[in-house]
Amino acid sequence: MKQLFGRPAGLTDISQRYCPGCGHGIVHRIIGELLVKLNIRERTIGIAPVGCSVFADEYFNCDMIQPPHGRGPAVSTGIKRSRPDCIVFSYQGDGDLAAIGTAEIVHAAARNENITIIFINNAIFGMTGGQLAPTTLPGMKSTTSVQGRDIKKQGYPIKVCELLSGLDGPYYLARTAVDTPKNIINTEKALKTAFTYQIEEKGFSLVEILSMCPTNWGMTPVQSKKWIENTMVKYYPLGEYRNRAKEEK
C-alpha cells in the first residue's frame, strides 16, 4: 500500500504536548518539512524558546539548544558566527520575543544577522496560563487583564514586523497566519523564502505567524480560527513587510 501522508523526517517521533487546536503543531510540521525539502536538516541548529514551545528541542529532528527566555537571537548569533555553514533558526513566542527579548531581536535584526526567526504571535502568554502579552489586543481579556486590555494602563500592543521595518538591517520580514489552508500555504512559502535567504547568505529573516491558542483564549479551535480571521488580522495585517531581494531588483 502506498503511504500518502506521514511524519516528515524533520520531526522526531515524539508525540507533541500541545493543546487541541494550537497552532504550534502546524508550524512545527511546516518547518519539519522544509528541513527535508531544502536538504538542510543535517546542517541545521534550532533554538527552542521559553514558553509552550520550550519542548521544540525534542520535536525538531536536528541539533537543538534551549537558551534563556528571550535570548534566542543572541544565542543564534553566537552559533552562526561560530559555524557560518550551519543553518540557524530561532523559534520564539510573543512573550519570549516581544517582551523579555525585545533588545536581542531588535539588535539581531539591525546587524542583519544571517539567521531565521520564527515568531509565533498568539497574543497571550501560553505556558504560564494566559497572562497579558506585549501582543494582546486592546480590550482582549487575559488573566492579568480580566476586564480586557486597558490601553490607558497597559498601553498598546507591539507590532513586531512594523517595528523591525523601521530598521535598515533586516533582509526579509513577513507576517502570515495558520488559521486557514490558504494562510498555511502562505506560511510555508514565507518560511521557505526566509530559510532560502539564509542559505543564500542574504541576512536576517523573520516570519511572524498569527497562531491559535484556544485554551487561553477560552474558545473552541474553530472559534479561534474565526477570531484570527475576523479580529486579529485586522490589527496585525498579513503580508511582506520587507523583502530586499525585490527592492534590489
Added chain:
Amino acid sequence: MAEKKLMYGNHAIVEGVLAAGCRFFAGYPITPQNEIPEFMSIRMNEIGGVFIQTESEIAAINMLFGAAAAGKRAMTSSSSPGISLMQEGISYIAGADIPVLVVNVVRGGPGLGNIAPAQSDYFQATRGGGHGDYFTITLAPNSAQELYEFPKIAFELAEKYRNPALILADGLLGQMMEPVEFSYKPFDPETLPEPPYALSGCKNRERRIVRSYDLKPGKLEAWNWQRQKKYEQIVANEQRFQATACDDAELIIVAYGTCARVCDAAARMARAKGYRVGLLRPITLWPFPSNILSALAEKTDHFLVVEMNMGQMVDDVKLATECSKKIFFHGRPGGGVPTPPEVYGKIETILGGAR
C-alpha cells in the same frame, strides 16, 4: 627565551585568550575593562576571529552560550555591574554543562559604585552567582603575566570539567603595565577536537541537544547529583595557591590578586622587623585552597585576611581552619586599596606591639 613585552594587564588578557586558541569574543563596554574589547577587536580582525560588540552584557553571555555550545572556545569580559547582568546566562551555561570563560575586572560596588579596583564580587564569583546549585571555577591572577597565562588554564579546566570558568581581576591589575613573557606556544584552534556536546549539524551522527532543563520527575535531581560529583572532583584536584614563608610563620596573611601584592610588601616589612609572617595567596578562589589552610592551621596561631571588601573570603578561611585559630580581618570597601604600611600596622597590633 620567549618574547617579552611591556603591556597593560587588560592587553595581556587579550594575548592570553588568543594564545589559548579562543577565536570568539562578545562583550559590551564598561570601565575598567574597555581595553580588552578595544584591543580584542583589533587582534580578532588580524587573525580572523569573531568580535561582536553587543547590545548588552545579557546578549554577550548568550552569544557565548551559542558559540561554546557550537563547540568553540569563547570568552567575554566585563566589570561588576555587567557581570551581574550575565548571571542568568551563566546559570544556564552551568546548567547545560558548557565550558566558557568570563573575565571580571572588578570595580567598586554595590550598584554603579565606582571604577576603582575592588574585590567585592568574591561571593558572587565563588558561590555560583546566579540561581540554582552550581559553582564556577574561579582564578585570581595578581600580575599581567598571570593575566596572560590564566586564560589557557581557565579554558583547559572549563573543558576538562565542562563548567564555566571565571577570571577575577580588578581595575588595578587591568590598568597596570608590566612586562609579560609570552611563555607558551599559541594553540591553533583548528587542532582542538570537536567536543562531544558540540552543535554542528547532525550529519552522520545522532542529533544533539544542549539544555539546562528536565521536567521529568526525578531527572533534574539526578542531573544535579551528577554535577555535584564533578564539583567534588574539582575541589579534590584543582586547589591552587602560592605559599610564601608560611612554614615557620607565627602569622599568615591570606590575600589574593592586588591585595596579595600589597600584602607581599607588608609581609617583607614585617619580616625585616623580626616578625615571622607568611603569605598564602589563593590562586583558585573556587575551589578554595582549603587543604593547605587546614594544614597550616595545625602549626600557625594567627591568620590575617586582607581583602578589598568588607570581609568575604574571610568566611572561607574560617571554614577551612574550622575557626581553630584566631582569624583577623582587614578590609577596604568601595574601591579602597590597602597600603603595605596599613597592613603592617595591623600585623604589629596582632603580634603585640613593635619589636
